[in-house]
Amino acid sequence: MPELRSLAANSPTRRSHWRALGLSEADMLKPKIAVVNSSSELAVCFAHLDGVAKVVKDAIRAAGGVPFEVRTTAPSDFITGAAKMGSYILAARDVVTHDIEVQVEAAMLDGMVCLTSCDKTPPGHLMAAARLDIPTLLVIGGYQASGMIGDEHVDLEDLWSGSVGERFGKTPKFPIEDMIPQAVRGPGVCAGMATANTMHCVVEALGMCIPGSAPVRANSEKMFDKARAAGARIVEMVHEDLRPRRILTEAAFRNAAAMTLAVSGSINAIKHLQATAVEAGVDVDLFAIWEEMGRKVPVLTAVRPNGPVRIEGFEDAGGAAAMLRRLAPVIETDAMTCTGQPLAAVIADTPEGDTAIIRPLDAPISDGPSIVILKGSLAPASAVVKLGIRDPKRPERFEGRARVFDQTAPLLAEIEARTLEKGDVVILRGQGPKGGPAMGGGASLVLFAIDAAGLARDVAFVTDGQLSGLCLKGLTIAEVSPEAVDGGPLGQVRDGDIVLIDVPARRLDVLVDAAEFAARPNEAQPLSAHPTGYLDLYRRGVQPMAKGTALVQEPARP
Numbered sequence: 001m002p003e004l005r006s007l008a009a010n011s012p013t014r015r016s017h018w019r020a021l022g023l024s025e026a027d028m029l030k031p032k033i034a035v036v037n038s039s040s041e042l043a044v045c046f047a048h049l050d051g052v053a054k055v056v057k058d059a060i061r062a063a064g065g066v067p068f069e070v071r072t073t074a075p076s077d078f079i080t081g082a083a084k085m086g087s088y089i090l091a092a093r094d095v096v097t098h099d100i101e102v103q104v105e106a107a108m109l110d111g112m113v114c115l116t117s118c119d120k121t122p123p124g125h126l127m128a129a130a131r132l133d134i135p136t137l138l139v140i141g142g143y144q145a146s147g148m149i150g151d152e153h154v155d156l157e158d159l160w161s162g163s164v165g166e167r168f169g170k171t172p173k174f175p176i177e178d179m180i181p182q183a184v185r186g187p188g189v190c191a192g193m194a195t196a197n198t199m200h201c202v203v204e205a206l207g208m209c210i211p212g213s214a215p216v217r218a219n220s221e222k223m224f225d226k227a228r229a230a231g232a233r234i235v236e237m238v239h240e241d242l243r244p245r246r247i248l249t250e251a252a253f254r255n256a257a258a259m260t261l262a263v264s265g266s267i268n269a270i271k272h273l274q275a276t277a278v279e280a281g282v283d284v285d286l287f288a289i290w291e292e293m294g295r296k297v298p299v300l301t302a303v304r305p306n307g308p309v310r311i312e313g314f315e316d317a318g319g320a321a322a323m324l325r326r327l328a329p330v331i332e333t334d335a336m337t338c339t340g341q342p343l344a345a346v347i348a349d350t351p352e353g354d355t356a357i358i359r360p361l362d363a364p365i366s367d368g369p370s371i372v373i374l375k376g377s378l379a380p381a382s383a384v385v386k387l388g389i390r391d392p393k394r395p396e397r398f399e400g401r402a403r404v405f406d407q408t409a410p411l412l413a414e415i416e417a418r419t420l421e422k423g424d425v426v427i428l429r430g431q432g433p434k435g436g437p438a439m440g441g442g443a444s445l446v447l448f449a450i451d452a453a454g455l456a457r458d459v460a461f462v463t464d465g466q467l468s469g470l471c472l473k474g475l476t477i478a479e480v481s482p483e484a485v486d487g488g489p490l491g492q493v494r495d496g497d498i499v500l501i502d503v504p505a506r507r508l509d510v511l512v513d514a515a516e517f518a519a520r521p522n523e524a525q526p527l528s529a530h531p532t533g534y535l536d537l538y539r540r541g542v543q544p545m546a547k548g549t550a551l552v553q554e555p556a557r558p
Helices: 012-020 049-062 084-105 121-132 156-167 176-183 195-206 221-240 250-262 268-280 286-294 311-316 319-330 343-348 408-416 443-452 514-519 533-541
Strands: 032-037 066-071 111-116 136-140 147-149 152-154 371-376 379-386 397-405 424-428 460-463 475-481 498-502 507-510
Touching: 032 049, 032 084, 032 221, 049 066, 049 111, 049 221, 066 084, 084 111, 084 121, 084 268, 084 533, 111 121, 111 195, 111 221, 121 136, 121 195, 121 268, 136 195, 136 221, 147 176, 152 176, 156 176, 156 443, 195 250, 195 268, 195 319, 250 268, 250 286, 250 319, 268 286, 286 371, 319 343, 397 408, 408 424, 408 443, 424 443, 424 498, 443 460, 460 498
Parallel strands: 032 066, 032 111, 111 136, 371 507, 397 424, 424 460, 460 475
Antiparallel strands: 147 152, 371 379, 379 475, 397 498, 498 507
16 A cells, blocks of 8 residues: 555644544544535535535545545636626636645645536546546536426526527527526536536546446436445545546547547537646647547537437436447547546446437437537637537538627627628637636627527637537637737738638638738737736736646646
């Protein structure tokens, strides 16, 4: 058994503190496990996690460990995204990581179990696991219940799209006030394959949670069973010295990319995985991996917003575990998992599940890729387009006139005034990691507004901002890198320039004489010219998309 880190730091004063907390002398010799909890009364995403923490702590004690519950910030898009056009949301991911470091690493604890929930806590936990490299498990907090109006299901996607659509002339499926009490009926993350459930499935594909954990109904017996299993397993992992960097390998990242492509998940997974790879010291280019895996992986399920399947149906059909079994021929099944066994051994015991909802590779819902990486004169590094389930009516090649905006409000006003024309390429810039800052700016709102105005098939949308995992409307190119305010060519585009989007060719170009274009000044304006406090620190330290927008200057050393 490896020497426990906590024993090495067992000074008399430390022991005295812990004795005052109720620990015995025998407890001093046991593995000390952090239970990382983002419980918050602000948002339903985290409102139930105190109950999960109790179950995990009890299981750790029963397995011979000593749990210490520690708290972190709790970012929730619909709650803590209210200020600064949502700039605090992505920036909070790195607060979670740093918060864990300054508590768990500083106390030299032996392992941790992270209660992972809304969009930014799964990557924040993965990044912390990779940075600290102590035995770590993630417990999936689960998705929220939603309700019915008459005999029709209503969830947060319906409410969000309906409320935006109503402003721009599209009648929602039900009155907004009727949907408000039905859209969210309990704790947990948004229903559907938005960013949170995408990241929960990614965690399982990486091998960082108890198999069969994702997705899961919040506060279900299954969720609590996995929490108990995690509490018991983490003590074993400490004794085995099974650390994240043995699990978070290049093979694991390929498997996570395959999972995201197969479920047609959120494009946000790319930057979160890239940031995790940077923290783990794994020298991989997730954008290149996405292109490579996209040639192999079709869409195997149609969970909302991609299709009609509810997240409950995907869970009942076998969830991420069944999806990994389907993907076995095209993924790296020798990748290590938290079980101490390779993925091949894990999926060998996985039931096949419902093949009508999670299709076999040779009978997909849609040919892939569901997410495509573009490059070109407007995106020298990368840009991302989500195609989801391929629609023959949606153009994948678009050439049109640029309409350039540096702020969301004027663009929304143009949409309301119906001044956009068929063939326009709407460009919203200054929304990137530095420009937003932290990719705030409302690009998702613009996308839903374009759809509500009936323009989704007639115009294209290009932005260096990010999109909600609920976004799947028209031909939209997001996360253009380098971003405009960091010298990216999007800042040199002018109204009337001809822009070419060619998804089959993987190109995003401006059709302007190269010498003339290069001579232009960059006119991009950041969303917030003078951010203060933490957002200013973030803007000055954030790395580009190629490093996952992480707040680290160099890749971590193995």
